[in-house]
Amino acid sequence: MTIDPQLAQRVSDFYYRYSESLCDLQIEQWPEYFTEDCTYRIVSRPNHDQGLRIGPMFAENKGALQDRVLAIKETLVYSARSLTHLVSGARVMDGPESALRTRSMVAVYQTLVDGITQLQLVGRTFDVIDARGPELKFRERVVVFDTELLAGALVYPV
Amino acid sequence: MTIDPQLAQRVSDFYYRYSESLCDLQIEQWPEYFTEDCTYRIVSRPNHDQGLRIGPMFAENKGALQDRVLAIKETLVYSARSLTHLVSGARVMDGPESALRTRSMVAVYQTLVDGITQLQLVGRTFDVIDARGPELKFRERVVVFDTELLAGALVYPV
Amino acid sequence: MTIDPQLAQRVSDFYYRYSESLCDLQIEQWPEYFTEDCTYRIVSRPNHDQGLRIGPMFAENKGALQDRVLAIKETLVYSARSLTHLVSGARVMDGPESALRTRSMVAVYQTLVDGITQLQLVGRTFDVIDARGPELKFRERVVVFDTELLAGALVYPV
Numbered sequence: 001m002t003i004d005p006q007l008a009q010r011v012s013d014f015y016y017r018y019s020e021s022l023c024d025l026q027i028e029q030w031p032e033y034f035t036e037d038c039t040y041r042i043v044s045r046p047n048h049d050q051g052l053r054i055g056p057m058f059a060e061n062k063g064a065l066q067d068r069v070l071a072i073k074e075t076l077v078y079s080a081r082s083l084t085h086l087v088s089g090a091r092v093m094d095g096p097e098s099a100l101r102t103r104s105m106v107a108v109y110q111t112l113v114d115g116i117t118q119l120q121l122v123g124r125t126f127d128v129i130d131a132r133g134p135e136l137k138f139r140e141r142v143v144v145f146d147t148e149l150l151a152g153a154l155v156y157p158v
Numbered sequence: 159m160t161i162d163p164q165l166a167q168r169v170s171d172f173y174y175r176y177s178e179s180l181c182d183l184q185i186e187q188w189p190e191y192f193t194e195d196c197t198y199r200i201v202s203r204p205n206h207d208q209g210l211r212i213g214p215m216f217a218e219n220k221g222a223l224q225d226r227v228l229a230i231k232e233t234l235v236y237s238a239r240s241l242t243h244l245v246s247g248a249r250v251m252d253g254p255e256s257a258l259r260t261r262s263m264v265a266v267y268q269t270l271v272d273g274i275t276q277l278q279l280v281g282r283t284f285d286v287i288d289a290r291g292p293e294l295k296f297r298e299r300v301v302v303f304d305t306e307l308l309a310g311a312l313v314y315p316v
Numbered sequence: 317m318t319i320d321p322q323l324a325q326r327v328s329d330f331y332y333r334y335s336e337s338l339c340d341l342q343i344e345q346w347p348e349y350f351t352e353d354c355t356y357r358i359v360s361r362p363n364h365d366q367g368l369r370i371g372p373m374f375a376e377n378k379g380a381l382q383d384r385v386l387a388i389k390e391t392l393v394y395s396a397r398s399l400t401h402l403v404s405g406a407r408v409m410d411g412p413e414s415a416l417r418t419r420s421m422v423a424v425y426q427t428l429v430d431g432i433t434q435l436q437l438v439g440r441t442f443d444v445i446d447a448r449g450p451e452l453k454f455r456e457r458v459v460v461f462d463t464e465l466l467a468g469a470l471v472y473p474v
Contacts, residue, residue, distance in 0.1 A: 171324070174404075177405055181421065181440060182440075242421055242423070242440065245405060267435075267438040273465075274463070275437070
């Protein structure tokens with residue numbers, strides 16, 4: 001499948017803005033990157049390879065993402081931290097405009113106050129994007145991480 | 159703002175060539191990526207978030223960058239090292255051709271002779287590019303690093 | 317040299333698919349990214365800078381890559397591991413369609429079963445791509461790594 005450069009550019013731009021919202025700690029923007037009926041999950045590679053869906057984060061619609069945001073802002077107890085995401089290889093594989101299959105690689109670096117910068121996780125994402133509207137939206141996002149021992153709790157999404 | 163794919167490609171190419179010059183240790187090429195009246199600085203995220211401009215590197219014009227190059231080549235005492243930059247998310251946000259607002263994420267890996275490879279810093283860059291001439295130039299480049307404890311002195315720019 | 321956005325997109329897509337094959341542990345796909353008369357090698361930066369070609373992997377044609385695949389699948393003894401590659405700065409420098417000179421930066425993260433994720437290597441790649449056919453192919457790929465002390469044996473190619 002040959003990808004139109006304009007579409008390829010829209011998709012990589014979307015991935016980059018998504019990461020920027022998380023790195024800028026603008027967590028309330030996060031659900032806006034998803035459709036109403038989205039699914040979102042983070043899963044370890046061994047579980048993913050066996051078809052298991054269990055993992056440290058799971059949501060079945062945008063409301064669940066908004067609940068997560070509320071938890072991060074109001075309920076959860078955790079140390080303040082800075083995040084930098086490096087996203088590589090964001091590209092369209094195939095699929096219709098309503099459900100483009102895309103993927104990417106990602107590394108998440110976390111820095112606690114007065115702490116050293118740690119690689120929190122590395123992995124691949126397997127995503128489905130709705131490209132029909134003026135703004136792209138994730139219909140599905142699955143983050144498959146290699147890192148078996150996560151450096152600290154996974155407070156923020158990826 | 160919809161970005162023209164040709165412009166998006168010119169900007170990412172510019173970021174990549176900039177990193178290559180630094181990774182190839184062609185430090186004398188570094189000032190050529192800037193306008194005469196550029197500003198350049200590296201600042202920690204906590205300082206940046208408070209609007210403070212103090213940080214480990216600061217320059218108010220291209221001449222100051224050239225002075226820094228001279229210092230690196232002639233004056234500073236430091237161990238030889240290899241650098242690899244990974245740049246992600248280089249993209250145009252908005253702005254006129256004379257002052258495009260762009261940003262990126264970056265990780266800098268440093269390897270001393272006979273040493274292990276260390277993550278020197280990770281962070282975000284907030285930049286302004288003059289895109290009117292045949293070559294893009296940074297009018298402003300601000301590197302905001304998360305890493306509070308830098309692994310060794312910051313000899314080379316980012 | 318101004319690069320056509322369509323070509324730039326084809327090249328970055330090619331680099332990303334190449335990395336995906338390796339990260340997905342689809343090692344048998346690896347030789348298919350190369351021409352029959354390809355050369356492939358991995359070399360340390362100090363050796364590369366001195367014009368030396370010796371390094372941990374070397375192949376002078378596609379058959380040698382296929383032999384390597386067979387060794388990985390049948391002969392070599394090593395621990396199971398997950399890989400994530402982050403590729404940055406994949407771009408066309410110049411050259412005719414039959415031999416585009418391209419380069420990239422790469423970080424390879426390796427995770428052994430029950431282990432922590434380690435940065436296995438970081439470095440630059442200097443490549444030549446044949447862009448005449450429907451599929452791009454590497455005619456030459458040279459991976460120059462900064463990391464002098466590799467974290468464990470280099471089982472898989474980069």
